[in-house]
Amino acid sequence: MLTIYNTLTGRKEPFRELVAGRVGMYVCGMTVYDHIHVGHARSQIAFDVVRRWLQACGYQVNYVRNITDIDDKIINRARELGEMVEALTARHIESMNEDFAALGIRPADHEPRATRFIPEIVAMISTLIAKGNAYVGESGDVLYSVSSFKAYGQLSGRKLADLRAGSRVEVDEKKRDPLDFVLWKRAKPGEPSWDSPWGLGRPGWHIECSAMAVALLGDSFDIHGGGMDLKFPHHENELAQSCAACDTPFVQVWMHNGFVRVNDEKMSKSLGNFFTVREVLPRLRPEVLRAFVLASHYRGPINYGEDNLRQADAALQRLYLALRDVLPAAGYEPGEATRRFTEAMNDDFSTPEALAAMQSLARELNVVKAAGDGPAASAYAAELRTLGAILGLLGERPEVWLATHSELTGAAESAAGRPEPAEIDRLVAARTKSRRTRNFAESDRIRDELAGHGVVLEDGPTGTSWRWQ
């Protein structure tokens, strides 16, 4: 039985889908004005795994991940770069998709863009005005009236009075309530705009998600996910709009992932302490980043740093080493590892425990391998790869993975100074010759030399193989 922690209720609850066998899921995606960073990657990996697990459980998942392609930041960035908004967003959507693919984050079933859903957005705003939940302010913007929705604050656990008392809420005289937020923003000259009953303008941030989610998943759906920082105000507002417009509970389960930290601080655009995925990937196998993310529970924080990445790499390498030289069987009888893995994933997607189960399975695999039990090893290998696939891991061939150099885990050797494979093969052959003549001083010298370049030698019954450390 799958249980999921629901932000709305503050506890883990048994998951009950609205329509038997089907799950509608909406995850907040990217605002496309820059390359994605590790924090974004974490969030998308987390929900990618949620989706994969739901599918592994037999659900037919309708996965929607939006793209915010119009807002102030985009307009400002385009202006700074002297570029058209369309060109800027197209560029970054492409960049985002490349990064997602590298990290094994699968495309969503629907990837709606705000600018393609203007009619739906306008319609929802009209409904809100008609129902008395929204009004046209003095500035010409359309605003949502928070006091018109009595459950406002339920998701983030806040009371309107507390929020109003918050020292950082800016008082805007044009609003009836300082907490009212924009649904439709009137365009200033030169800004991209769309026609509406309230004049030329563009949608506010929150309304696009409401309108697109309802358009693609219906008035009420199963799971809505996003980063912790979206809980308030974004999801609170989204919830208020959608409930008021549709008179439905909107979302069954709200899920929020924790942050990536750098030196115990949130990695964020505003703090400037972020690493983009594309600057990090050249010296980090994408799968290592994925393993690093999954080594922690999705709701907790993770610290981005060399030590932790190295550990993730070592753990992953251990799994690949176990799989090396074993042909996975076509079928197998799921064992203790699968049972433990399943239980872990059913417990609010506890990927650290699931990975622990995989490590134990790798040990069993190593044992039967060493004992020369080929059929048992093949069965375990198949089981391990199946479990790995659910997490989007272990998709590579072991030999290929092990031959891939990772600067992080390798010697302090720059890419330029790294020896060529042909040169390594030559040295390995020379060492083998020395070993045959029992000239161990020379053979050890060669091994040390290679070790200095991050090359690890392994002597086996069929000869010597090498891999990058």
Place this chain on the structure above:
RNA sequence: GGCUAGGUGGCAGAAUGGUCAUGCAGCGGCCUGCAAAGCCGUCUAUGCCGGUUCGAUUCCGACCCUAGCCUCCA
């Protein structure tokens, strides 16, 4: 100030009203010419103070500390 989530071994990170995963690192052994890989064994932990209990790391309360949100942010 309000709200939320946390504080577990050298590090990372699970779980649990009584026996505290898993990986890395360390130590001992097997294997090896020696190593590596692998296997076996093994050391170190539950922020602080009270309470409930036969027994709490786990439940309750206070305190301290950390992070996050309350403004754009995955």
